[in-house]
Amino acid sequence: MSTEPTLLRYMTRFRCIAERCEDTCCTGLKVPVGEAHLRKMQEAVANSPEDAAHLHQHLLTNPGGPLSERAFIQMRPDGHCPFLDTERLCALQRRHGEAVLPDICANFPRVVTRWGERVEISGTLACPEVARQCLLEEDAVEPEPALALSQYVPRPEAARDVRVDGEDAYTFHAETVRAALLRLVHRREYPLASRLAMLGQLAHGLDDFYFRGTESFQGEARAESEARLSEELQRFESPEVLEAVHQDFGGLSLPGGPCVGLFTSVLKARMATGRGERFTTLVRGVLESLRLDDDSPADLDAAWRTYAERWHRLEALHGERARLYFHNYTLHQLWRAPFTDTPSLLEYVFRLALRVGLLRLTLVGHLRVAELCLTPSPTAGSQEQLDGAAVETFQLLAKHVEQAPGFLTLAEGLAGEGRSAETLGKVLVFAAF
Ligand code: SF4
Structure with missing residues (x-):
């Protein structure tokens, strides 16, 4: 395996825009x-x-x-x-x-991760300029060799370590597993929802023997477990398997009201902790546009219908663009946040699907997006407006929600422990949202 440092292409284009920045680090x-x-x-x-x-x-x-x-x-x-x-x-x-x-x-905003001998450089979407560079370009999340590391990162020595230990099967096989996940996310002939379902199914298949602290790869059991791991990963290279997951998943009809309730309660809880004017304005706008902002009991099913209709409309008007944001975000997450930080791959995929669902609700609830969806066809400047709303949404959630201890605890609690089928079920619910 190469030990050459890599960086994601958008980081070669990133420059801090200082006084022109809509936020500050x-x-x-x-x-x-x-x-x-x-x-x-x-x-x-x-x-x-x-x-x-x-x-x-x-x-x-x-x-x-x-x-x-x-x-x-x-x-x-x-x-x-x-x-x-x-x-x-x-x-x-x-x-x-x-x-x-x-x-x-x-x-900041560079994120430096050392996987064993190899360093990877990405960025945090908590910086608006990183979010712009990462979300809006087709080739943004392609890895590139980074020969002169110090050209991109002032302190490469401050890398976070993902210890790759021959005795620890979870980290030892992590790069191979991540490569399989990345290949699945690149299957853009399927909607992202189906690709998330594929990630969930793959993680579910590994869940009983490949996790943090597993003993399934010790001693004589090692060869058998490695063969099984390779077989499971291989299975998800098969077009028939992918098509079957896509078909099964597409046939599911899942209620969205409870998801709307969950996501809006996350946004409200973060707003209540005083996260600044930009975040508060965004969340108030989302609640207003989904009619969840007054004191009367929230009609979550009505909000879900509004969300679903608007998402449909957004797809019709700017589908390709909206798909690009979420595709790049998902790929980026796999690069930037090592799955070995979570106790199991399934829990990692669960968190990913939860984040994607929350981002979708917030983007669709964004007041500017609501307005764009009222137009009969794309107008001059409408893509620029949508890009602006997307950058604002992804950046503010990265900064104020995704790393918040309350959100992480909620994600951990929701994922459940030791109930693999239940966790997979929740992955599918969020993927379908
Ligand atoms: S948030 Fe990003 S663009 Fe803004 S000042 Fe900080 S590094 Fe520069």
Whole structure:
């Protein structure tokens, strides 16, 4: 297997747009400070009593935490970093240089992951410019060799490690399994919903022997389990198998009201934690356009019908464009978020389907999309408007929902534990949404 660093093509095009950015990276994020940088920061401000007091006041130390999280920067109540100055620049960097920044600030919005010997570079959609580059171009999520790593990432050494350990079958076979998932997502002759169902079926087939901490690959059982893994992956290369999953899945009729209730409660819960004006405006718009914004008991089935009709309309007007956003998002997620972070592949696919469902509801509920769907045919500038709404939706959810502890706990609870068929059933419900 190649050890050459790779990066996703859109990251070769990414440039921070600084003062033209509709957001800022210095708000709404959790900023851990590693031990080495904590010392560097403290030494840098030592000669300035004012800076030292400011730093002391806004650092929450985490003495028992991992080396990479020995402290956190405590954000202001409005979510902004306390070091963000009136010109929207970092006061620490301005006064003490780039070297003093915590790794996450120096590398943001780049995401660096080390799979064994190999480094991969992607980005976080929490940055609007990354979201634009990633979602709107056909070839955005193609991997490329990254020969001069430092040209793309200020601190490649701050990579997250996916330990690939010959004794741990889950990580040892992870690249092969991910390659199979990527091939399935590339089968664009099928709707994304069917491809998610295929991922779910594949993960379900592996669920009883391939998971974190599995002992099925130990000792004499190893050869048999490896053969079974390879057989299962191979099965999902077969056109007949894919067609059968597509047909079975297409025949399912699933109620969408409960999904609307779940997704809107996630959005409302995040809005209630004060995530800033852009997020609040987006969520209020979604609730208003689906008529879920007043105090009367919510008619979720009516909201579901509105959603379904509008999605249908969006497909008719701008189907190709809308499909591109979700295709790129799904591929990107497989690159950017290693499935080995979750206890099982099925749980990972479940979370992916949940995210896609939430994004679909939010995009379709976006006020600008609702307006576009009222037009009889695409108009000049309508694709640009749709792109703008999509970038805003994917970026704000990446920043304010997808990594929120409450959302992750909810996803974990919903996925259930040890009930593979039930989890697969939920994957299908969200995929169908
Ligand atoms: S969010 Fe992205 S584009 Fe905006 S200032 Fe930060 S890095 Fe630059």
